[in-house]
Amino acid sequence: MTDPLSGKTPGVYINEINAFPNSIVQVPTAVxxxxxxxxxxxxxxxxxxxxxxxxxxxxxxxxxFMPARPAQPYSPQYYITEQSAAPANGDYLTLKNKIYTLDPDPNTIYYxxxxxxxxxxxxxxxxxxxxxxxxGSPSEAAMAHDENIxxxxxxxxxxxxxxxxxxxxxxxxxxxxxxxxxxxxxxxxxxxxxxxxxxxxxxxxxxxxxxxxxxxxxxxxxxxxxxxxxxxxxxxxxxxxxxxxxxxxxxxxQGSELGYTNFNGGNTDALFALLQNLEGANPALEEAIALIKNASTDANVGDMNQALMIVSKVYKELFNSLLSEVNVLxxxxxxxxxxxxxxxxxxxxxxxxxxxxxxxxxxxxxxxxxxxxxxxxxxxxxxxxxxxxxxxxxxxxxxxxxxxxxxxxxxxxNVRRTMIMLEQSIKMAIRAYVFEPNDANTWVNVQSMISSFLNSVWKQGGLVGSKPADAFNVSVGLGSTMTPEDILDGIMRVTVKVAITHPAEFVIITFQQQMQKG
Known part of the structure; x- marks a missing residue:
């Protein structure tokens, strides 16, 4: 600020002086x-x-990033595959003494x-x-059950x-x-x-x-x-x-987000033929299948899918298995x-x-x-x-x-992420001192600013120590962190040491019997 006394007109002048040093704002840590x-x-x-x-x-x-409703935002395809034996890994179903797995079309799986x-x-x-x-486009085929997708x-x-x-x-x-x-x-x-x-x-x-x-x-x-x-x-x-x-x-x-169109690449004929084969004579199932086949393209798949689960125990098991597979993340x-x-x-x-x-x-x-x-x-x-x-x-x-x-x-x-937070927070604040005079006044301001920030972190429990001096140390100045050559080269070196909390990963409790007293 220009010295008000440098003016030549008599009067009262106000000169504002900064009472507080620059402060450090903690950067976001969870983005x-x-x-x-x-x-x-x-x-x-x-x-x-x-x-x-x-x-x-x-x-x-x-x-x-997602299509407007009511379109399915995510529509994976799973194929019903009969297996000769129960697989060692992954879920499977036993229907009418036969073992089936739901195997995805890998081209339709996204996370x-x-x-x-x-x-x-x-x-x-x-x-x-x-x-x-x-x-991308589906492959219209199932992958092998024992392979990674x-x-x-x-x-x-x-x-x-x-x-x-x-x-x-x-x-x-x-x-x-x-x-x-x-x-x-x-x-x-x-x-x-x-x-x-x-x-x-x-x-x-x-x-x-x-x-x-x-x-x-x-x-x-x-x-x-x-x-x-x-x-x-x-x-x-x-x-x-x-x-x-x-x-x-x-x-x-949720179950309302999937339907019979998620089986066998949307080939309902293959699905219904399997249900009819496993269910046997089931008039309610036949009625539900006829209703679905005669429905218009904009029909409510969710309602008809729910009706199909009510009339077919086999389909309910298949659908619940499908829902379980889609929910593996x-x-x-x-x-x-x-x-x-x-x-x-x-x-x-x-x-x-x-x-x-x-x-x-x-x-x-x-x-x-x-x-x-x-x-x-x-x-x-x-x-x-x-x-x-x-x-x-x-x-x-x-x-x-x-x-x-x-x-x-x-x-x-937590140690790694805490150090990232401290480093980036201090780095952002120190930018204000680039091109400032590399002298004692600047060094005191920098040391005070960093110490105040670390003291705040220590009070919150982020640093370990019974007192601030045990939790952190900030050094800057000629003879401690810098040489005369550093100053001539325009380099200001600041050394910050912190004691970060480490988790009690292994809690050991020792029990020992003592002799009876009295």
Whole structure:
């Protein structure tokens, strides 16, 4: 401000002096970026393909990326296949002493839509959506029952391109690609490595990963899925990655959203012939089938589907099995929502674990303590966090480790995410001091600003220590962090040390009997 006494006219002048230093505002910590396929990517006539779109609710997501009602937003196709024996993994039905499975047309399986729904069901808020393409054509055939679902309509190059668009966005703090598990094994590995590499380069987001094979894990050979995952993630950016296993059986999709058109590629003749063969003489079934065949194209499929379930016990079993299959989802969407809830209610420094997952019935594999030992503490450090069902408590997140499990610094996801928050918050505030004089006045202001921010975090429980001096230290100045040459070169160095809370992962209670007294 110009000195008021420099004026030459007699009078009263006011000179305002800043009483308070600049402050640091904590950056958002729970903003996932979902990348994948949607039926459309258009709003008000504008195309949003491969453009990150910020949404704040599920209804806003639908406006941009889903077709107008009453069209089915997502219509997977499943084929009814008779099996010679009960499969070792996956669900199956026994009808009239015959074993049947529902096997998907892999070209019709997508996860983004339901994963976003699962995100908001678990408390999600603001999110970025990157649509990389629309739904492709069906293959009109079922895949083999014992294979992982690979959708050829999902392209590695398109998902990578969508991921690349986020290099210009600093607000997202999580990368989530639910449809990564619909790629081939090699493509899945390539995408995971790209996600971890970009997370490490940006230093603003962690990658939440799903494990290939978690959809229908074999109770004995599931360890092969885990080993394949650990080989696939590579060795870079591991402290920015976190994985969850297995998939979840959810209640996201309701029965009213599906119908008999989701069987056998919409071939109702094949479905009805099977029902008539298994049911035998059933006049009510024949009447319902005739009604459906004579209905107009704009008839209410939902009502007729409900009527078909009432008159046919076999169809009801088939439909409930279909609903169960469609509701098997990768857990990354749910975890993004849980991160949001924990961050908002308790703080980013609290581990997102020992938390129940909403809309989840059970995991696709029942993991016990023995099975989790290698998942949680493997020799290579690439920990996979287990999702487990506990009687009376529901499905819980039972792990909080990153893929850098052998690092004492970055073993836990809350430590990594807290450091991202601190680094980015301080970085944004320090920009105000670029080109300021590199002298003692500036150093004091910077030190005071950072210390005040860290003191606030410590009071909230984000830093460990009985007093602020034990929780953090901020150093800046000539002789402590800088040399005369640094000042001549225009470099101001600030050193920040913090003690971040670590979770009590293993709680050990020791019991000992004592002698009777008195």
């Amino acid at each position: 996932p970026a979902f990348i994948g396929y949607t039926p459309k990517a258009e709003y008000n006539g504008k195309n949003y393909l491969n453009k990150p779109v910020k949404v704040n609710s599920f209804s806003e997501f639908e406006e941009y 983004l839509y339901n994963s976003v729904r699962l995100f908001y069901q678990n408390g999600g808020g603001t999110a970025y959506i990157v649509s990389v393409g629309g739904y 690979v959708n050829p309509n999902i392209k590695l190059s398109e998902l990578k391109a969508g991921l690349q668009t986020l290099t210009k966005e600093t607000e997202p703090t999580m990368y989530v690609v639910p449809e990564a598990t619909l790629l081939s094994k090699d493509d899945n590995a390539s995408l995971m490595q790209a996600m971890l590499g970009q997370s490490e380069e940006m230093e603003t987001a962690v990658s939440i990963l799903d494990v290939l094979g978690g959809h229908s894990p074999d109770p004995v050979l599931y360890t092969q899925d885990i080993e394949g995952f650990r080989e696939g993630v590579g060795s870079k950016g591991l402290c920015y990655g976190v994985a969850y296993y297995p998939f979840l059986k959810t209640t996201i999709t 990768p857990p990354s969407g749910a975890m993004a929502g849980i991160y949001t809830v924990v961050d908002n209610n308790r703080g980013v420094w609290v581990p997102p674990a020992n938390v129940s997952i909403s809309a989840a019935i059970k995991p696709t594999l029942d993991i016990n303590n023995r099975m989790q030992e290698d998942l949680n503490v493997p020799s290579d450090g690439k920990a996979v966090n287990a999702l487990r069902l506990f009687i009376g408590r529901g499905v819980l997140v039972w792990g909080a480790r990153t893929l850098e499990g052998n690092s004492s610094d970055w073993r836990y996801i």
